[in-house]
Amino acid sequence: MEAVFPKPRIPEEEYIYPGHLACPGCGASLSMRYALKALGPKTMVVIPACCWSIIAGPFPYSTLKVPIYHTAFETAASVSSGMAAALDQLGQGDITVMAWAGDGGTFDIGFQALSGAAERNDNILYVCYDNEAYMNTGIQRSSATPYGAWTTTTPERHLKDRPKKNIMEIMAAHQIPYAATACVAYPEDMIQKFRKAKTIRGMRFIHLLSPCPPGWKIPDDQSIKVTRMAVNSKAFPLYEVEYGEKYRITVEPRNIPVRDYLKVQGRFRNLTDDDIRNIQFSVNKNWDRLQKKVRYSE
Amino acid sequence: MKDVMLGNHAASHGARLSKVDVIAAYPITPQTLIVEKLSELCADGDLNAKFIKVESEHSAMAACIGAEAAGARSFTATSSQGLALMHELLHWASAARLPIVMAEVNRALAPGWSIWTEQTDSLAQRETGWLQFYCENNQEVLDTVIMAYRIAEQVLLPVMVVLDAFILSHTNEIVDVPEQAMVDSYLPPYQPEFKMDVNNPHAFGGLVTPDNYMEMRYKIHQAMQRAKTVAVEADQEFQEIFGRSYGVMEAYKLDDAEYVIMSAGAITSMLRVIVDAYREKGLKLGLLKIKMFRPFPTEIFKKLLAGRKKIGVLDRDISFGATGIFFQEIKAALYPEKKNGVPALFGYVMGLGGRDITLSHLEQMVDHMMSHDEPEEDSVWIGLKK
Ligand SMILES: Cc1ncc(C[n+]2csc(CCOP(=O)(O)OP(=O)(O)O)c2C)c(N)n1
Ligand code: SF4
DSSP: OOOSSOOOOOOOOOOBOSOOOOOTTOHHHHHHHHHHHHHOSSEEEEEESSHHHHHTOSTTOOSBSSOEEEEOTTOHHHHHHHHHHHHHHTTOTTSEEEEEEEHIIIIITTHHHHHHHHHHTOSOEEEEEEOSSBTTTTSBOOTTSOTTOOBTTBOGGGOOOSOOOOHHHHHHHTTOSEEEEEETTSHHHHHHHHHHHHHOOSOEEEEEEOOOHHHHTOOGGGHHHHHHHHHHTTSSOEEEEETTTEEEEEEOOOOOOHHHHHHTOGGGTTOOHHHHHHHHHHHHHHHHHHHHHHHHHO | OEEEEEHHHHHHHHHHHTTOSEEEOOOOTTTHHHHHHHHHHHHTTSSOOEEEOOSSHHHHHHHHHHHHHTTOOEEEEEEHHHHHHHHHHHHHHHHTTOOOEEEEEEOOOSSSOOOSOOSHHHHTTGGGSOEEEEOSSHHHHHHHHHHHHHHHHHHTOOEEEEEETTTTTTOEEEEEOOOHHHHHHHSOOOOOSSOOOTTSOOEESOOOOTTTHHHHHHHHHHHHHHHHHHHHHHHHHHHHHHSOOOOSEEEESOTTOSEEEEEOSTHHHHHHHHHHHHHHTTOOEEEEEEOEEESOOHHHHHHHHTTOSEEEEEESSOOTTSOOHHHHHHHHHHTTOOSTTOOEEEEEEOOGGGOOOOHHHHHHHHHHHHHOSSOSSSOEEOSOOO
């Protein structure tokens, strides 16, 4: 299958300054860089407690060339809703209000506010950069942590025994205008999705798989490669959903075994062959289900 | 224009006349009618505001924070459990210096469920950096919401306008509703010096090292201190335009009083009656009504209370293991001057969870104070069943 989007030029403009405080190889900082390249200067960013509260720099510095509002862990969506309503009321409705939260702030503690904003179809772009754990507080499990992963709260003797929460399906079930997955290993795809999201009014949700070298236990220079394997093993398919109905896969995976993706990461070191077979089974099942939805949309 | 309205609706009209831009609220008895009325006013075009019907009080406060940060005047209302749920964000609002105004209907906290009046919910928020004004009647509720924006936007701190559950929230009273033009001349539009602005990007609320944090807190404290004067001025100017004023506290028959009773909220109306009754019997009793609780007007209290013989403080609230909360504050205000003439201070706890406070309870309070030279315990509970 051809890529759905033609390859765009990646804009040269930078809205993120060098000198930010992310670890080397951090996917979250690269994700923001691409997101802002796509959205441009008429953007306001709302950041709840997460790694990005640190990456953005301490007072009085700022890593971004657009305004940032730091807020409480569970309020990315609701603060953004208020901000978007205010901008509308003050005649500045053309500004994109982007909530930018980690998986903890999205899947867990901020979930109620996110669901509320989605149900109301508030005019915000909600982006979850998902590094699959609470990294800011030192790698604890979140409900985005995959089955079998090591974290500091799922130690070797008790690895995570539940699958990752399927946030995309939950968001799609809210029938919001736009939901998409993306990642830094496919920047053109990611930029297209942010550009598209920018043109839509109402609730937009983008789920970014965001590699984290210390959390995933991978070398600093491998994050893009590993993320690419997530897509190609179908562990993290790249697709989009309009109004909870219209599904489209935007990058066709190359079909590598999920074992290859797991084996390069220290956090999956303790998996047995049985575990890996089970994971492959559920990856296949999820992929089949996704394909059915794509077919149903046609 | 005079109208008959509930205390809750007085709060709604206060918000309407203040021309709020964004409202975000979540229903809780007995506050619900405030936002229902505002929904109607927005739907009918009588108020040009965005109304975000959020899924919790926590999100209501978060949405107000986002709105104010973008430069819009915002309003919310809550009560009891809703206020408790907001607690974390009350700090976020004040430390971000956002002049949000919130109507808070005093209601007891669970368990057991109680929808009736008690002041512990709002008093428990005294360290959040919000100004607090307690209202005695519905007129005061409407007027105080308007004044609250005036004060909040000058000192850049949020304000809670507090009224009693049912006793005010669900009671009709005649209220003089001012003309919009008069309110406009009193309350200029919200024009914050700093806000989210794509043409002048800044980061707000990020990481602060020990190098700067303390100075930021000091500035909040200074703003609170400044609010004491700003509130007095706001009240005086309100008087000039609208012909009504409340002061930051109100003295009733206090000039020659040797004995003083103090409280806040709707109960002060009954305390006036008690003062009159004892005056008739020849007792030199006076009343000091606390309207502004944060910032705490310590200097004024000291001046007004110096040289009195005894003071009784009525608390419709309790800090478990300590005393009533107003009592603590008055005690703390008077203590540093350990000179002769510091009055004996008596604390009374009553009316919790909406328990009726009768005239006889208030007589028990005054009689207790008169029959003891010194307080024997920190707080005397009145109206307890045996
Ligand atoms: C109410 C509250 N509880 C806990 C915290 C502590 N805390 C800060 S960031 C964080 C984890 C963030 O995880 P995630 O959203 O996944 O973002 P990441 O750190 O991975 O970037 C936690 C638990 C907090 N700030 N507020
Ligand atoms: S811990 Fe992970 S997500 Fe956080 S800054 Fe470092 S690499 Fe990025």
